[in-house]
Amino acid sequence: MLKKWIARGLIIAMMSVPLAGCSSTEPEQSGTGTASTNVKTSQRIEELIDLSDRLSFPEEDKAEYYLTGEESYINSLTDHEAAFYLYDSTEQSQVAAKDLIKPWTQSEREKIIKITMEFEDAFKQYGVEFDDSIHIVKIGSQSGLPGVFVSRQAIVIDEQQLALHKDDLKAELIQAFFRLYLSQNPDVLSELATSLTYEPVEGVVLPKDMMRSILIRPGINKPFVYRDSRKGIEDKTQVFWLPLTFIVDQTTLKDLMVRVEVAENGEVHLAASSSENTYTQEIPDLAGYMATPLATLEKAQMIFGEIPETFTHPEDILALNFMYMILGRPVTGNGSLDKLRSKLN
16 A cells, blocks of 8 residues: 555656656547447456556646547537537636636645545446546636536546535546546447437437537537337337437526437437427427426436436436446436446446
């Protein structure tokens, strides 16, 4: 243990130098995981590299690359999404993404490393392993971006999140690390999402007028639809719902499940609905389509386990339940943690 803490001291002293043998001074290229649907590898747990040994705290050009560069989350935003997220409500003006980047302090690095050390063995237990350095970018709080999200090969964290109580910050970091792992291992994401009654789809075809109201949640990797096996809806035995996030009154986000039809080529088209089954009074662009809050889906908590208050995408649900599992917290619902354990073991 003494040797490990000495090693941690060396890590902290190295500050922003990429760890775990990454000697290149250039930002790494985006990697796509090749993990099979059996997440845990045959590698012995004690041979896996410690999560905290992979931490890197890039600044300036490297931080900007991970925050705004090619394949980053911000780079993928549409104009209206950028206008929503990159807006300083205090100054009533747009903010350049690169201006959000903040320098790390020594105490902040130490805090994240120490917290990561507390749950890294649990990650090993479930075979959650990363191929390269884990880059963590610190940003200011003046934008409308979430407090913690995944962008390219990096975790982006708002400076206010660093002031959270240690236990709260730990819960946020566990979810962020797991979402980064899912983004690097799309096959694992697909299998875990499928176990929660979600199915991956090829594309989403939406009315053009609706596009100005929809946002991409940070860290969302690919479109999924929720497969609802209830009967009696327009005489169909299988119904699909698409999780979408809408902008309401320019400042509020609303997460809804919108009824869709899946074409033979895998594309998803919104389905019209009768007025009594429509939840669209706050979103005019949804008029004429069937939509419902996630919480109203039949037995949703029994299927998913713990449901995020606002997020409805499978990545959010998986990351939240994974965090509950790692921390040993009781969850609402039945079976989600058992499914996660069985898939990750």
